[in-house]
Amino acid sequence: xxxxxxxxxxxxxxxxxxxxxxxxxxxxxxxxxxxxxxxxxxxxxxxxxxxxxxxxxxxxxxxxxxxxxxxxxxxxxxxxxxxxxxxxxxxxxxxxxxxxxxxxxxxxxxxxxxxxxxxxxxxxxxxxxxxxxxxxxxxxxxxxxxxxxxxxxxxxxxxxxxxxxxxxxxxxxxxxxxxxxxxxxxxxxxxxxxxxxxxxxxxxxxxxxxxxxxxxxxxxxxxxxxxxxxxxxxxxxxxxxxxxxxxxxxxxxxxxxxxxxxxxxxxxxxxxxxxxxx
Numbered sequence: 001x002x003x004x005x006x007x008x009x010x011x012x013x014x015x016x017x018x019x020x021x022x023x024x025x026x027x028x029x030x031x032x033x034x035x036x037x038x039x040x041x042x043x044x045x046x047x048x049x050x051x052x053x054x055x056x057x058x059x060x061x062x063x064x065x066x067x068x069x070x071x072x073x074x075x076x077x078x079x080x081x082x083x084x085x086x087x088x089x090x091x092x093x094x095x096x097x098x099x100x101x102x103x104x105x106x107x108x109x110x111x112x113x114x115x116x117x118x119x120x121x122x123x124x125x126x127x128x129x130x131x132x133x134x135x136x137x138x139x140x141x142x143x144x145x146x147x148x149x150x151x152x153x154x155x156x157x158x159x160x161x162x163x164x165x166x167x168x169x170x171x172x173x174x175x176x177x178x179x180x181x182x183x184x185x186x187x188x189x190x191x192x193x194x195x196x197x198x199x200x201x202x203x204x205x206x207x208x209x210x211x212x213x214x215x216x217x218x219x220x221x222x223x224x225x226x227x228x229x230x231x232x233x234x235x236x237x238x239x240x241x242x243x244x245x246x247x248x249x250x251x252x253x254x255x256x257x258x259x260x261x262x263x264x265x266x267x268x269x270x271x272x273x274x275x276x277x278x
Contacts, residue, residue, distance in 0.1 A: 033254065040251040043244055051248040056224050057233065060249075064230040065256075067141055068209030071148035075205045076198055078149075079156025086157070087164040101158070104151045109214025116147055117219045139221030144229065147215040152205030159201035163194055192271075199268040203261055210257055 040048070051057065086098055104112065120127045120137035127137055137143045167190065213231040220227040230253055237246035 036247065036250060036254065040247050043248065047244060048248055051245045052252055056228070057249060059225045060228050060230045060233045061252075063141060063144065063227065064210060064253075067144040067148055067229075068206050068212075071145045071152055071209050072202050072206035074145070074149050075152045075156045076202050079153055079201055079205075080160055080194065080198065082153070083157045083160040083164055087161060101154050104154055109151065109212065110218070112150055113147060113215040113218035116143070116150065116215065120146065120219070138219055139223070139227060141227060143219040143221075144216050144227060147219050148205075148209040148212060151212055151215055152208055155204035155208060156198070156201030159204065160194060160197045163197040167193055195271045196268050199264060199271060203264040203268070206264075207257060207261060210253070 082101065086094070086101075117124075117138050119125050120130075120143060122128060122131050122136070122138070124138070130137060135142075137146060211231060213229075213235075216229055217232055220229060220232075222228055222232055230249060234246050234249050234253075237243070237249065
């Protein structure tokens with residue numbers, strides 16, 4: 001309609017905003033990653049395969065992806081529990097506890113790694129209690145997983161917390177008044193609403209764990225074939241001036257991470273659509 005007044009947006013129009021968005025993504029994300037992929041194409045398949053099939057490289061990939069996966073899985077469970085307590089209960093010093101959750105965001109990762117190593121080493125406060133039981137944390141894959149749990153927990157908590165705050169308690173009370181048990185209410189009413197947020201939190205914690213370096217390098221012990229992670233192996237290749245090896249490992253890490261994130265995002269999209277349909 002000719003007389004219709006067009007409502008102006010608070011921020012600049014779509015063209016300018018989209019242009020800035022694309023410029024930012026290209027300059028900060030796409031161009032550096034594309035340069036890495038183009039550099040990898042200069043290597044022959046024989047060079048590529050020799051590097052990636054090396055036993056030390058395969059062990060590093062296994063450790064990195066395995067510890068990141070289990071740490072993210074652990075964080076999904078305990079992150080949901082922590083978010084539930086912060087949203088549904090009132091207790092003294094709640095704001096302080098809520099603020100401590102964000103501490104890994106602000107704390108330098110190297111400081112976290114040194115602190116965890118000091119506590120969980122054989123002479124540490126907790127390590128000396130676990131060592132007689134045959135449980136070694138520092139300089140083992142368990143220690144790497146612990147460090148990744150520390151830095152990944154806030155991603156799950158801060159992703160799930162807003163969704164829990166928006167959930168209405170009336171629906172839960174209505175289901176319980178109809179005779180549903182608490183577990184059934186959680187499984188059939190609450191969990192479907194939280195599934196997209198949990199998948200997002202898992203993806204964020206998992207991807208952060210794959211690229212984590214500072215907090216892991218101290219507690220892992222950096223033993224090849226045992227506790228050496230992929231980021232450390234890339235740094236080692238660069239220090240040895242093996243740029244081809246570093247590029248190959250980084251490229252494979254990038255492709256695998258990208259594929260896994262696509263799969264997780266697809267599952268999240270399907271879960272959200274299933275909830276909307278129902």
